[in-house]
Amino acid sequence: MSGSYLEQVVQPDTRDTDIPPRLLGPQLERIWGTPRGLWGFLTTVDHKRIGQRYIVTAFIFLAMGGVLALLMRLQLSGPERRFIDPDRYNQIFTMHGTNMMFLFAVPVMEAVAVYIVPLMVGTRNIAFPRLNAFSYWMFLIGGLVLWVGFALDMGPDVGWFAYVPLSGPQYGAGKRSDIWAQMITFTEIAALAVAVELVVTILKQRAPGMTLDRIPLFVWAMLVTAFAVICAMPAIMIASTSLILDRLVGTHFFNPSEGGDVLLWQHLFWFFGHPEVYIIFLPAVGMISSIIPTFARRPIVGYLPLVLALIATGILAFGLWVHHMFVTGLPRLGESFFTASSMAIAVPNGIQIFCWLATLVLGRPVLKTPMLFILAFFFTFVIGGLSGVMVASVPFDTQVHDTYFVVAHFHYVLIGGAVFPLMGAVYYWFPKITGRMMSERIGRWVVGLVVVGFNLTFFPMHILGLQGMPRRIYTYQPELGWGPLNLFVSLSGCILAAGFVLFFFDVVRSMRSGAPASDNPWQAATLEWATSSPPPSYNFSRIPVVTSANPLWDATILPATRGLRVERRELLVTTVVDAEPQARESSPSDSIWPFWAAVTTSVLLVSSIFTPWAVVWGAIPVTFALIGWFWPKSTPEDLA
Amino acid sequence: MIRRFWRRMAWIVPLACSACGETFQSALQPAGPHAASLARLIWSFTAICGVIWLLVMLVLLFALWRRHRPAEARHERRATAIIGAAVAATVLIITGLTLMSYAATRGLSDDAPDPVVIRVRGYQWWWEVTYADRRPERTFVTANEIHIPLHRPVRLELTAADVIHSFWVPNLAGKQDLIPGRNNTLTIVADAPGTYRAQCAEFCGLQHAHMALPVIAEDAAAFDTWRQAQLAEAPAPVTAEQAAGRDFFTAGPCSACHTVRGTSAAGRLGPDLTHVASRQTIAAGQLPTTRGSLAAWIADPQTIKPGNNMPLVPMTPDQLQSVSAWLASLR
Ligand SMILES: [Cu+2]
Numbered sequence: 020m021s022g023s024y025l026e027q028v029v030q031p032d033t034r035d036t037d038i039p040p041r042l043l044g045p046q047l048e049r050i051w052g053t054p055r056g057l058w059g060f061l062t063t064v065d066h067k068r069i070g071q072r073y074i075v076t077a078f079i080f081l082a083m084g085g086v087l088a089l090l091m092r093l094q095l096s097g098p099e100r101r102f103i104d105p106d107r108y109n110q111i112f113t114m115h116g117t118n119m120m121f122l123f124a125v126p127v128m129e130a131v132a133v134y135i136v137p138l139m140v141g142t143r144n145i146a147f148p149r150l151n152a153f154s155y156w157m158f159l160i161g162g163l164v165l166w167v168g169f170a171l172d173m174g175p176d177v178g179w180f181a182y183v184p185l186s187g188p189q190y191g192a193g194k195r196s197d198i199w200a201q202m203i204t205f206t207e208i209a210a211l212a213v214a215v216e217l218v219v220t221i222l223k224q225r226a227p228g229m230t231l232d233r234i235p236l237f238v239w240a241m242l243v244t245a246f247a248v249i250c251a252m253p254a255i256m257i258a259s260t261s262l263i264l265d266r267l268v269g270t271h272f273f274n275p276s277e278g279g280d281v282l283l284w285q286h287l288f289w290f291f292g293h294p295e296v297y298i299i300f301l302p303a304v305g306m307i308s309s310i311i312p313t314f315a316r317r318p319i320v321g322y323l324p325l326v327l328a329l330i331a332t333g334i335l336a337f338g339l340w341v342h343h344m345f346v347t348g349l350p351r352l353g354e355s356f357f358t359a360s361s362m363a364i365a366v367p368n369g370i371q372i373f374c375w376l377a378t379l380v381l382g383r384p385v386l387k388t389p390m391l392f393i394l395a396f397f398f399t400f401v402i403g404g405l406s407g408v409m410v411a412s413v414p415f416d417t418q419v420h421d422t423y424f425v426v427a428h429f430h431y432v433l434i435g436g437a438v439f440p441l442m443g444a445v446y447y448w449f450p451k452i453t454g455r456m457m458s459e460r461i462g463r464w465v466v467g468l469v470v471v472g473f474n475l476t477f478f479p480m481h482i483l484g485l486q487g488m489p490r491r492i493y494t495y496q497p498e499l500g501w502g503p504l505n506l507f508v509s510l511s512g513c514i515l516a517a518g519f520v521l522f523f524f525d526v527v528r529s530m531r532s533g534a535p536a537s538d539n540p541w542q543a544a545t546l547e548w549a550t551s552s553p554p555p556s557y558n559f560s561r562i563p564v565v566t567s568a569n570p571l572w573d574a575t576i577l578p579a580t581r582g583l584r585v586e587r588r589e590l591l592v593t594t595v596v597d598a599e600p601q602a603r604e605s606s607p608s609d610s611i612w613p614f615w616a617a618v619t620t621s622v623l624l625v626s627s628i629f630t631p632w633a634v635v636w637g638a639i640p641v642t643f644a645l646i647g648w649f650w651p652k653s654t655p656e657d658l659a
Numbered sequence: 660m661i662r663r664f665w666r667r668m669a670w671i672v673p674l675a676c677s678a679c680g681e682t683f684q685s686a687l688q689p690a691g692p693h694a695a696s697l698a699r700l701i702w703s704f705t706a707i708c709g710v711i712w713l714l715v716m717l718v719l720l721f722a723l724w725r726r727h728r729p730a731e732a733r734h735e736r737r738a739t740a741i742i743g744a745a746v747a748a749t750v751l752i753i754t755g756l757t758l759m760s761y762a763a764t765r766g767l768s769d770d771a772p773d774p775v776v777i778r779v780r781g782y783q784w785w786w787e788v789t790y791a792d793r794r795p796e797r798t799f800v801t802a803n804e805i806h807i808p809l810h811r812p813v814r815l816e817l818t819a820a821d822v823i824h825s826f827w828v829p830n831l832a833g834k835q836d837l838i839p840g841r842n843n844t845l846t847i848v849a850d851a852p853g854t855y856r857a858q859c860a861e862f863c864g865l866q867h868a869h870m871a872l873p874v875i876a877e878d879a880a881a882f883d884t885w886r887q888a889q890l891a892e893a894p895a896p897v898t899a900e901q902a903a904g905r906d907f908f909t910a911g912p913c914s915a916c917h918t919v920r921g922t923s924a925a926g927r928l929g930p931d932l933t934h935v936a937s938r939q940t941i942a943a944g945q946l947p948t949t950r951g952s953l954a955a956w957i958a959d960p961q962t963i964k965p966g967n968n969m970p971l972v973p974m975t976p977d978q979l980q981s982v983s984a985w986l987a988s989l990r
Contacts, residue, residue: 346834401711408708414833420834
């Protein structure tokens with residue numbers, strides 16, 4: 020009814036002020052909405068739909084990686100167990116690490132940002148939305164390639180950092196390492212794309228008035244993360260490409276007998292690999308900084324120090340990589356420098372912890388599930404941070420490097436530091452994304468199970484490492500005395516797994532029958548809570564105007580802009596520093612081409628594992644897809 | 660249900676601690692000055708970090724405990740000062756830990772006078788060991804076992820033939836990688852006699868889990884006796900069976916991969932077997948050396964250590980008997 024009326028009313032260059040407020044929503048929905056069905060599914064460029072499927076996919080990879088972890092714990096539960104043969108075991112631990120780092124941790128953080136950041140900065144879609152769609156398809160296909168390889172007994176088996184020469188042409192037989200290296204290419208393309216979109220969204224699409232000092236901390240964290248991605252990825256791209264070239268066309272980048280160097284790989288890999296840890300951790304810092312003020316019922320203490328700490332961490336993260344190489348025999352002086360720099364990163368991390376604690380002390384914390392996850396974070400992450408200070412010391416590290424101590428350390432940092440806040444963030448933003456609340460009662464059980472299960476599983480690993488147990492061994496002899504503790508670890512792993520199962524159960528249950536959520540169920544302060552739950556396809560019927568750092572707490576009625584066109588997808592571009600309105604900008608419509616571009620690129624990348632000529636022939640369909648993608652519109656882009 | 664589970668778990672804890680008792684591969688039971696200084700460092704870091712963790716938890720508990728009282732402006736001001744102080748304390752502690760770390764590194768100096776020099780070369784999945792001496796005729800090659808004299812620094816020169824490995828004998832020192840195309844060194848000193856287990860600590864492929872090596876620390880006299888014995892060629896066969904074993908070994912494929920000094924076998928793809936029976940273990944720490952285990956290994960190396968680089972060499976039961984009898988006599 021309103022649809023046909025709108026068709027008559029809405030002429031080119033209709034502004035939101037030209038139609039009755041009652042009809043603004045339906046009209047925007049007509050323009051921004053995604054059609055139902057498969058076609059809509061394949062063509063949508065809505066950041067919320069893409070973000071949602073990104074998140075779901077990443078969590079499915081988490082579950083699959085978790086199953087691998089349980090298989091490893093089964094094999095290690097006693098000395099000389101023979102459940103899994105060494106060949107499979109090596110594939111399993113490589114898959115576990117690769118999957119968790121490249122297919123879960125990094126993508127899931129970016130995915131949450133893809134969903135939340137545009138809402139938090141008050142815009143209608145992410146910048147470069149078609150690139151966003153392309154990114155998701157690349158990520159999905161890359162993940163499938165890896166897992167199909169594993170199912171066909173072609174899973175990589177050289178560890179998630181694939182040290183040469185083991186992964187090189189001489190020792191890494193078959194196509195296993197090629198699959199690993201190409202999977203890297205897939206996920207790097209996906210990650211880089213999202214990073215670029217986030218940078219532009221954050222710098223140019225903030226709601227008017229959202230000056231630099233009013234940007235929500237999660238958005239700051241994602242900005243720093245996105246820059247870190249952009250700076251770190253080239254190193255790994257060079258590394259994995261050189262590896263593929265060594266394997267495929269016989270270059271000798273890493274072959275010492277032909278003038279190559281095996282340590283070069285480690286430098287390149289860790290120049291990326293260490294920032295990678297912060298690419299995972301910084302978004303978590305942002306999530307914590309969003310959850311704490313909401314549940315402490317007060318603005319964050321130390322906004323500026325927190326922002327500076329984020330930036331400092333992002334920069335320092337690039338000066339630490341050598342601490343992964345302390346036992347490769349580098350010069351003393353170099354090692355001392357990297358000890359100092361690795362220790363130094365404890366300072367910005369300390370600042371963050373202190374500011375959060377101060378916020379809690381000065382606020383009146385309400386212990387809802389998201390907040391409980393933050394408490395779990397403190398309990399666990401601080402241990403991981405402190406064991407990080409330990410391994411930063413060269414002499415200390417020579418005893419624990421490549422042992423279960425390090426396994427314990429990085430799980431404390433990654434699970435305690437990133438996954439707990441992430442689970443808190445799921446409980447926190449779930450009502451916004453689905454319009455339904457998750458269960459508080461189940462949530463408490465989930466927190467309890469994962470915290471207890473996690474610590475019982477991973478704390479003893481510190482001891483095992485000091486008792487001499489190296490990582491990545493598929494079995495050990497009974498005389499070594501590691502059996503009982505390993506059994507304990509394996510059994511505790513089941514508690515942890517139960518916690519995750521319950522978590523997934525709660526997600527599925529709440530999605531179907533959770534209590535309906537209001538627009539702002541936690542009484543939070545940031546813009547994503549200003550729109551409905553779930554948000555409409557256009558996010559905000561009018562772009563809000565921000566006058567403080569906590570808009571929903573400080574303004575009873577949020578002022579809004581007017582004058583955007585409603586008969587095409589249009590959003591507001593603002594200045595970088597002051598977020599002053601600068602221009603109206605059209606936002607791309609749905610398109611199937613990002614999907615085809617991803618499919619053709621994937622064909623090229625996968626077949627290049629088998630022959631270098633695939634790069635030549637495969638480029639042809641990619642070209643067609645890109646031509647389709649960038650085909651000039653029949654109507655001129657900008658009328659106004 | 661959870662409680663019942665816990666009751667059932669309770670028996671595991673004492674068991675776990677029984678394992679902390681006697682071990683021969685542990686960083687926490689140092690048997691030499693380097694490892695001892697590292698263990699001291701580990702314990703001091705642990706103590707300091709433990710205190711910090713407790714403090715953070717106390718502040719957190721405090722925050723939860725006072726959560727129903729509204730904060731006042733003066734609290735806010737005080738909070739800023741406290742954060743500042745905490746950051747300053749962090750900087751101090753970090754500096755202190757860094758200095759402790761440097762001090763510990765200096766204690767592990769590599770240039771000790773008159774060291775025993777041992778070259779260790781990592782192979783997938785065994786160790787070639789060369790005792791170097793200024794006089795070439797006193798240099799010899801062995802495998803998968805190291806003897807060192809007590810109280811004397813031993814300089815290990817580490818390199819690798821194929822992929823990266825890492826030499827780690829936690830009771831004596833921290834680890835150091837063996838990297839193809841590079842030479843690393845590591846100095847170890849033992850103060851207490853005993854057998855300490857070293858294990859490869861860098862993932863090196865299929866049998867990374869089974870790449871160990873006993874390090875035997877003994878007094879100077881015992882060490883010299885051992886060294887003298889190792890210098891000798893393989894003893895001549897005594898029985899007819901042993902002689903048949905030797906002939907089979909030198910004539911067949913075994914000699915293409917293994918060296919036995921004093922015979923024509925001079926292969927370099929597998930461990931030197933000149934005194935294989937004098938070593939505590941075979942297959943890089945996997946089986947104790949006995950005639951039986953030698954026979955089992957030769958009969959089917961791929962079941963004992965799947966994927967290792969020694970193929971199954973077909974032979975008759977008699978040949979197996981004789982070759983293992985001969986190898987068991989190579990003391
Ligand atoms: Cu090895």
